[in-house]
Amino acid sequence: MLRGLYTATSAMQTSQKKLDVTSNNMANMNTTGFKKDVVVTEAFPEVFLHKLKGSIDNKSVENRLFVDVKKTGNEFSLSTTGGFFSADSLNGVSFSRSTLFSIDEEGYLRTFVRDSDGNPNFSEGNYILSQQGSRVFVGQGNVDINDKGQVMVNGQQVGDLVKVPPRGVIGTINSGLRLDRIQTKFRQGSFEETGNPLDFAIEGNGFFQVQTPQGIMYTRDGNFTLNNNGEIVTTEGYLLLGQYGSILLDSKDFQLGLNGEVVVNNEVVDQINLVGIKNLHDLRKYGENLYYMDESKTLEIEEFEGKVIQGFLEGSNINPIEEMVNMINILRLYESNQKVIRSYDEILQKAANEIGKL
Known part of the structure; x- marks a missing residue:
């Protein structure tokens, strides 16, 4: 139950930083050559969620394993319902049923963000991990991924991307949102x-x-x-x-x-x-x-x-109306998470004062 407290708290902390950045943007809307800042956030790593009792037959999972693979140039978009993909993030290994990655300059499979020109930027990306938990190196060869999640380089298998979860895993869960970085938008001003x-x-x-x-x-x-x-x-x-x-x-x-x-x-x-x-x-x-x-x-x-x-x-590239709308949305999000924490506090108070008397 307390996981919701952490989730709501992390969202409030992130909203506070967003509010600071938005306020700074508005304060500088008349500053010559000023460029807008935006807050880039990311979820905490997705970890496995286990059942308290019972288990799931792994063989039945393996039998229905299928990976939907879409390839555009060196970019791969994968999704599956029979297992999980894993990536090595700064906060630990994260699992998901879908992923988007490409081949970085060193020849590894890695997630990315797009720069202002639409090109992959790997500096903020995470390494894709194999079923054994190691980074997948493909070099400069001809790379393909089949419908089982196996990575093939020049016809030879070099890794398997799909991790079949342990018994009892029913999905993934994370602990909320965190601040990743503050990014400047260098759009031309008037x-x-x-x-x-x-x-x-x-x-x-x-x-x-x-x-x-x-x-x-x-x-x-x-x-x-x-x-x-x-x-x-x-x-x-x-x-x-x-x-x-x-x-x-x-x-x-x-x-x-x-x-x-x-x-x-x-x-x-x-x-x-x-x-x-x-x-x-x-x-x-x-x-x-x-x-x-x-x-x-x-x-x-x-x-x-x-x-x-x-x-x-x-002039600056700040749109004051857009920033005002952002500020209102951030305040509403902050208030919503505040109510969630208040509700948890009331539940815990009842648990301590009423249930404890029984």
Whole structure:
């Protein structure tokens, strides 16, 4: 009975974090270049649920074992009613009757999430386990899975994905929801014309590079100014980087090319460092509208393919109506789980005060 308390409590804790993130989004809806955050959650591992008495004949389960296999390229979608698939998560081994996975860069079967381009991202995925509990390695061979859940590579069996449950197992159960990570959505914001020659807006995927005391960081906030030395800086005083380091100007009388060229008197004197980043999901917010790369990850730079527009600023990508609806839904979910805990508390109180008297 107490499992429901843990489930409701974990849901309330997750809702509280969602509310914090949504509130922060709304507070920054007028912040230049701000990008929306979303909370990514996951269920705790699914564990086997056993009968208290009696058992189920495993042979009858094996006889009706059938796996529905759908393959698209290197992606496999499997489901079965005669057993369970298992995956190695950070919180332990999880079991399910359906699964979606592909082949990662190292040749292992692994679950994934899709990035903004729709491609599999394995960094947040879990390894698929064989019937014996080991990771399934397929390499770069021709991979196929038959209707018994057996993994075949170039015609040779390398693993069996379906685990027949122990006697007495009637299904799976988990302990609720947990916070997985906070993900930033780098969708383009709308442009606002300012007429200020030191206001820059990036159209497309890319970032300005700025020099901070903690090293080089990245930003979409193009609200710049000049310091006492004539260098282009952010509102916090961090240097905007060009090909030769800081960008020096004698005045605001300059033009900016679409690729970031700084033109003075029809002569290119410098060019803003504009970079594209492949692994956007590994960027972390630092504050002051800056981003840095997660220390455990490697920065993957790609060529900047957008353009930079002078005299404009990019607004946030926050939709205030959408955020308000999210906030209302989160509050309702929080209140619902609060009622569940209150009901459990009343039941336990009766069990202690009334049943205990009998």
